[in-house]
Amino acid sequence: MMHLISVSDLAHEEIYELLDLAARIKERRGHYTDALKDMSLAMIFEKPSTRTRVSFEVAMTELGGHALYLNYADLQLGRSETICDTASVLSRYVHVIMARVYRHETVRELARCADIPVINALSDMEHPCQLLADLLTIRERKGDLKDLRIAWIGDGNNVCNSLMLGSAITGMNLSVACPAGYEPDAGIVARANELGSGVLITNDPIEAASGADVLYTDVWVSMGDEKEEEKRLRDFSGFQINSDLLGHAKSDCIVLHCLPAHRGQEISAEVLDGEHSVVMDQAENRLHAQKALLMAVIPRQCDG
Numbered sequence: 503m504m505h506l507i508s509v510s511d512l513a514h515e516e517i518y519e520l521l522d523l524a525a526r527i528k529e530r531r532g533h534y535t536d537a538l539k540d541m542s543l544a545m546i547f548e549k550p551s552t553r554t555r556v557s558f559e560v561a562m563t564e565l566g567g568h569a570l571y572l573n574y575a576d577l578q579l580g581r582s583e584t585i586c587d588t589a590s591v592l593s594r595y596v597h598v599i600m601a602r603v604y605r606h607e608t609v610r611e612l613a614r615c616a617d618i619p620v621i622n623a624l625s626d627m628e629h630p631c632q633l634l635a636d637l638l639t640i641r642e643r644k645g646d647l648k649d650l651r652i653a654w655i656g657d658g659n660n661v662c663n664s665l666m667l668g669s670a671i672t673g674m675n676l677s678v679a680c681p682a683g684y685e686p687d688a689g690i691v692a693r694a695n696e697l698g699s700g701v702l703i704t705n706d707p708i709e710a711a712s713g714a715d716v717l718y719t720d721v722w723v724s725m726g727d728e729k730e731e732e733k734r735l736r737d738f739s740g741f742q743i744n745s746d747l748l749g750h751a752k753s754d755c756i757v758l759h760c761l762p763a764h765r766g767q768e769i770s771a772e773v774l775d776g777e778h779s780v781v782m783d784q785a786e787n788r789l790h791a792q793k794a795l796l797m798a799v800i801p802r803q804c805d806g
């Protein structure tokens with residue numbers, strides 16, 4: 503693995519190696535302080551972030567390296583310097599680039615032009631770093647991932663796309679329930695079907711949630727969709743994870759949300775803050791999973 507642009511860049515064994523390393527790092531948080539000594543990460547942000555920004559920056563600090571926060575609009579990129587020139591120049595300064603962007607093509611272009619690893623920190627198409635933390639969280643609570651029943655309720659968005667690919671690769675049975683017109687990307691559905699046992703796509707949340715080991719949702723209005731907010735809030739009515747829907751899942755079902763959350767929209771406060779919710783573990787696991795990812799993608803140079 504040189505870049506992580508899509509979850510489909512990861513083979514089955516690579517995912518498990520990353521999860522095993524993340525679990526070890528989590529257990530012994532103070533033991534990797536020199537792992538990325540003197541290494542630098544450039545973090546390009548075209549959109550806001552709390553978890554991604556802080557967890558990547560803290561990850562680099564705790565591994566002995568350094569992270570630079572680069573607001574897209576403050577870079578010459580925001581004044582029409584090309585993506586390719588930016589990638590080439592950053593490759594002369596730092597050891598890895600991560601980017602949160604609107605268009606998936608932007609992060610692909612960065613990867614094409616960079617001489618160093620590029621990590622997708624969320625695009626309109628995928629959120630692979632989130633997926634690693636999700637799998638780590640599910641595995642902590644449920645043991646093996648294979649054959650678990652997982653239900654996505656809500657928008658067929660970037661997080662859903664990465665979950666489809668991750669479920670296919672790890673052998674989880676995923677059902678996706680979306681309102682008509684908000685189904686996930688057809689190309690990613692096809693790729694997930696090639697990689698695994700197939701995703702059930704339905705417009706019925708109860709069908710998806712029935713017997714589930716894991717329920718997962720995300721905002722109805724993603725970054726970049728704000729102009730559609732009013733219509734979306736209408737269209738997604740009935741797709742909330744609440745106690746009624748949770749009642750259709752297994753009694754020991756866990757509830758995931760990548761956060762930020764809107765209590766009363768995609769999830770009720772009662773469920774988000776309730777005993778089935780593991781969302782704060784999931785948020786914490788961004789840090790551990792990304793440390794493992796950074797250690798895997800940054801080639802260590804020999805001193806001598």
Ligand code: CP
Pocket residue numbers: 550551552553554555624632760761762
């Ligand atoms: N889940 C996630 O990526 O959160 P941020 O937008 O806060 O980074």
Ligand code: NVA
Pocket residue numbers: 624659660661720721723724725760761762
């Ligand atoms: N789907 C959301 C995820 C936020 C972490 C968005 O793209 O805004």
